[in-house]
Amino acid sequence: MPAVYPFRAVQYQGGSGDVSAVVAPPYDVLDAKSRAALLAKNDANVVGIDLPHVPAKELGPPEAYAKAADSYRAMLLSGTLERCEKPAIFAYRQNFSFRGEKYQRCGMACCVETQPLGPREGGGVLPHEQTFSGPKEDRLALMKAAQAQFSPIFGMHPDEDGAATALVREIMDSRKADMTADMGDGVTHEVWTVDDEATIAKYAEALAGEDIFIADGHHRYNTAVNYLQHLESEGQVPTDHPARRCMFVMVSMSDPGLAIGPTHRVLGGMQDYTIERFEEAAGAHLNIEACDNDPLKIEDAMDKRADRSDTPNVFGIYDFATGLCFTATPAGNDPLSDRFPEKPEAWRTLDVALAQHLIVEEICEPEMNRGEPVKWAFPHSMPEVLAIGKGEETGAAISGGGRAQVAIIVRPTPLDAVRDICKANELMPQKSTFFYPKLATGLFINPLA
Numbered sequence: 001m002p003a004v005y006p007f008r009a010v011q012y013q014g015g016s017g018d019v020s021a022v023v024a025p026p027y028d029v030l031d032a033k034s035r036a037a038l039l040a041k042n043d044a045n046v047v048g049i050d051l052p053h054v055p056a057k058e059l060g061p062p063e064a065y066a067k068a069a070d071s072y073r074a075m076l077l078s079g080t081l082e083r084c085e086k087p088a089i090f091a092y093r094q095n096f097s098f099r100g101e102k103y104q105r106c107g108m109a110c111c112v113e114t115q116p117l118g119p120r121e122g123g124g125v126l127p128h129e130q131t132f133s134g135p136k137e138d139r140l141a142l143m144k145a146a147q148a149q150f151s152p153i154f155g156m157h158p159d160e161d162g163a164a165t166a167l168v169r170e171i172m173d174s175r176k177a178d179m180t181a182d183m184g185d186g187v188t189h190e191v192w193t194v195d196d197e198a199t200i201a202k203y204a205e206a207l208a209g210e211d212i213f214i215a216d217g218h219h220r221y222n223t224a225v226n227y228l229q230h231l232e233s234e235g236q237v238p239t240d241h242p243a244r245r246c247m248f249v250m251v252s253m254s255d256p257g258l259a260i261g262p263t264h265r266v267l268g269g270m271q272d273y274t275i276e277r278f279e280e281a282a283g284a285h286l287n288i289e290a291c292d293n294d295p296l297k298i299e300d301a302m303d304k305r306a307d308r309s310d311t312p313n314v315f316g317i318y319d320f321a322t323g324l325c326f327t328a329t330p331a332g333n334d335p336l337s338d339r340f341p342e343k344p345e346a347w348r349t350l351d352v353a354l355a356q357h358l359i360v361e362e363i364c365e366p367e368m369n370r371g372e373p374v375k376w377a378f379p380h381s382m383p384e385v386l387a388i389g390k391g392e393e394t395g396a397a398i399s400g401g402g403r404a405q406v407a408i409i410v411r412p413t414p415l416d417a418v419r420d421i422c423k424a425n426e427l428m429p430q431k432s433t434f435f436y437p438k439l440a441t442g443l444f445i446n447p448l449a
Contacts, residue, residue, distance in 0.1 A: 003204070004110050004111070004200075004207055005111040005112065006087035006088050006089050006110065006111070006195070006200050007088070007110070007111045007242075007245065007247065007446055008083050008085070008086070008088075009083070009084050009090070009109075009444040009445060010076070010081050010082065010083045010444070010445035010446075011083075011084065011179070011443070011444055011445070012046075012080065012442065013082075013179070015178060015179055015191070015193055015444075016178050016179055017180075018180050018181065019179055019443070020180075020183060021042040021045065022044055022045050022046060023046060023181045023189070023440045024038050024045055024050065024051075024183070024440070024441050024442055025183070025185075025438055026217075026438050027050050027441070030051055030054075030056075031054060032054045035047050035051055035054060044075060046150065046441050046442030046445075048071055049068045049069075049071050049075075049146065050142075050150040050151060050441050050442075052064040052065055052068035056135060056139075057399070058135075059138050059141060060141070065141045065142050065144070065145040068142060068145065069142075069147075072146050072148060073146075083447065084193075084195075087195065088193050088195035088200075089108055089109060090108065090109035090110075090191050090193055090194065090443070091106070091172055091191070091192040091194060092106070092107050092108065092109050092189070092190070092191050092192075092439075093105070093107075093172055093177070093189070094187055094188070094189055094190075095188045096186055096187040096188075096259075097186060098259045098261070098437075099261070101259075103256075103257045103259055104256075104257045105251060105255060105257030105258060105259070105437075106165065106251070107250050107251035107252075108164070108168055108194075108249065108250050109247065109249045109250075109443070109444050110203070110247075110248060111245035111246060111247050111248070111446065112125070112245065112248055112250075113244065113245060114224050114225060114228050114243065114246045115225070116225055117221070117222070117225070118425065119211075119425055122209055123208075123209050123211050123212065125155075125211075125212045125221065126211050126423075127214050127221075127427060135219040136222050136223055139223035140230075143223055143224075143227045143448070144227065147447070148445055148446065148448055149220070149224065149246065149247050149446040149448060150441055150442075151217070151220055151441045152247045152248055152439055152441075152444065153214060153216070153217030153220050153221050153246065153247065154214070154216040154217050154248070154251070154438075155212040155213065155215065155248040155251070156214075156215050156250070156252070157207055157211065157212055157213070157250055157251075158210055158211070158252075158253050158254075158419070159207075159252035159255075162252070162254050163206040164203065164206040165252040165254055165255050167199075167203055168252075171199070172190070172192060177190035178192055178193045179191040179443065181440060183440070185437075189440050189443065211423070212248070212250070213418065213419065215433065215435045216439070224246040227448070228243045228244060242447060246446070247444065247446035249439050253419065258435070259436050260413060260415060260433055260434065260435055260436070261380055261381075261412055261434040261436045262380065262409070262410050262411055262413075262434060263352070263410070263431045263432065263433065264380070264381075264382075264407055264408065264409050265352075265355050265356075265360075265408040265410070266377040266379060266385055266388050266389070266406075266407045267360065267364060267375070267405055267406050267407070268374070268376075268377070268398045268404045268405045269369070269374055269398070270364060270368045270369040271369055271372075272367075272368045273364070274321075275321070275322055277367065278363065278364070278368065278406060281364075282328070282359070285330070285331055286330060286331055286358075286359070286363075287328060287330075288317065288327075289305070289326060289327050289328070290325070291325050291326060291327050293323055293325050294325065295323075295385065295386060295407075296382050298316040298325050298327070298382065299409065299411075301325070301327050302314045302315070302316050302327050302409065305327045306411075311330060311333070312349065313329060313330055313354055315327065315328045315329070315351065315408055315409060315410060316328075316408070316409030317406065317407070318385065318407040318409065319406055320403075320404050320407070321405070330358065334349065335354070336348040336349075336354065336358065340357070343426060344424045346417050346420040346421055347426050347428070350413060350417060350428060350429075351413070352410060352428060352429050352432045355408045355410055356429045359408055375401070375402045376399050377397055378396050378430075378431040380436075382409070384396060385407045389404040389407075391403075412433075413432050
């Protein structure tokens with residue numbers, strides 16, 4: 001993989017003690033209401049500088065980014081934020097429950113070389129899903145103004161022999177955490193500062209030659225690459241310039257704390273949609289069966305159908321207008337093979353690929369929206385699906401506005417599929433995975449000036 005570097009992080013409270021009041025979830029899961037709530041608890045909360053414009057899905061006014069940069073610099077001058085004296089890496093543990101199981105996900109915050117996405121001798125940085133342009137414009141405007149990377153990127157690496165995981169957990173077992181946080185959402189965060197050169201070198205050796213798979217933060221990584229290119233377009237950028245290094249939290253694919261949840265699809269804005277038309281149009285593509293009309297039980301119904309089905313692909317379908325619930329499987333084996341023969345089978349049989357290219361592009365758009373694109377939302381749970389249907393702002397509202405009409409419920413993307421598709425240098429559709437929980441923002445900041 002690209003070389004691993006320690007960095008002189010900017011942190012609250014010198015990187016020690018309880019920082020619950022000043023850290024935040026990542027910008028892309030927050031709306032105006034949740035932003036205001038975080039700032040009401042503490043006006044120095046990192047959300048004030050990391051989310052200067054809402055929604056972050058699009059570029060905001062220049063003054064919003066300038067104000068955020070001014071606030072960041074003011075916090076540095078006042079001592080609210082301090083920069084580490086010594087370069088360090090940071091062991092980072094998240095304790096949480098997910099789908100009825102308890103987990104401890106352990107990783108290491110460090111910097112890696114900023115390089116274009118794609119395979120590379122000695123290890124590359126590999127994306128696993130497509131991205132949107134709006135968030136990248138927003139993040140680049142903020143990075144240019146503040147000259148800092150506020151949110152780490154969540155990266156995974158193979159670690160087949162488990163050496164990195166063993167080292168990280170050895171650090172955590174050796175002493176109490178230096179810094180902790182609890183935002184009241186059921187996830188606790190613990191950080192250990194590691195600044196001795198021997199341990200840093202040992203960690204770098206454990207990751208030597210491995211690829212990095214971006215689990216979350218594609219827009220942020222693209223922004224780091226674009227920012228470096230922006231600096232290079234303005235003149236020489238020294239080899240040791242901070243912008244040549246990008247902050248990640250690296251988690252081993254062998255770490256037992258990795259948990260992947262689903263990213264469902266809520267569709268809306270279709271001119272001629274009704275559930276009856278959908279069933280009729282889907283007849284040649286899907287085998288649809290009615291199930292208990294309780295959306296909170298639809299995932300259980302999907303599991304039961306999977307147990308008696310000869311295909312790994314099982315969807316849930318929920319109609320907002322009538323409350324009707326269904327399960328569905330593809331009518332044919334590998335139905336995307338004719339349209340995408342060049343894609344690996346692991347890609348063609350992803351639930352999210354079938355949802356987009358079979359259900360949306362071959363059923364919804366031509367049959368119920370006169371060939372026009374549908375509008376999307378990407379919730380992670382059935383309660384969030386239902387909240388979108390009620391018109392509540394959840395951070396996953398339908399892009400471009402519009403009324404929710406039908407939800408396509410999917411199962412979590414398997415980790416093996418993520419690895420296989422990344423290694424094949426292919427991209428999944430947008431919002432293919434949901435690695436739970438999100439990393440906290442504000443535990444460490446990477447200064448780029």
